Amino acid sequence: GQNIDQPTEMTATEGAIVQINCTYQTSGFNGLFWYQQHAGEAPTFLSYNVLDGLEEKGRFSSFLSRSKGYSYLLLKELQMKDSASYLCAIGTGANNLFFGTGTRLTVIP
């Protein structure tokens, strides 16, 4: 089976940096995904890590440690439009994804 833990809610200030953590347990692993979802909208793909280390993509970076079952999403220079839910998901090895319940990030002025 699979299990994902991530904080339910976070608040951060515009212009700041925020780190959203994700820990997971799984019997099959084919990568760690982060998705962004604005309220009432579809999840959109942000990042994919299959090897340990940091992947940087503009203001967003994602880190993976497979041995620790741990990932984080780092958002820099926060903007108001970054207020959204951030979903951590694991590839289970059968071309399926198992999603966490998401972290709702609120960016305040």
Add this chain to the structure above:
Amino acid sequence: DADVTQTPRNRITKTGKRIMLECSQTKGHDRMYWYRQDPGLGLRLIYYSFDVKDINKGEISDGYSVSRQAQAKFSLSLESAIPNQTALYFCATTEPSTDTQYFGPGTRLTVL
């Protein structure tokens, strides 16, 4: 044009009615998925299909059925809708070289 489309976008129906939600994609992906999303529960997999002859149950398939009419089309049916099927439903496809999934805009279903 959107790569993954869903119809209808919103639907209100009554208990006991049969409902079909439709999904179409232009990405050329073989693999398609139906999820439901409820507050606090995240995305849960209902059914998935790896090609037109392959249908698989997901985590919460009871009360639902699907049809894969073509590579590009995957429909979800609620045979007899009940109020606890009120949710936001998403269709998705998978990029074949990774597990990256691409989602449709969602259908908000309310069962009264």
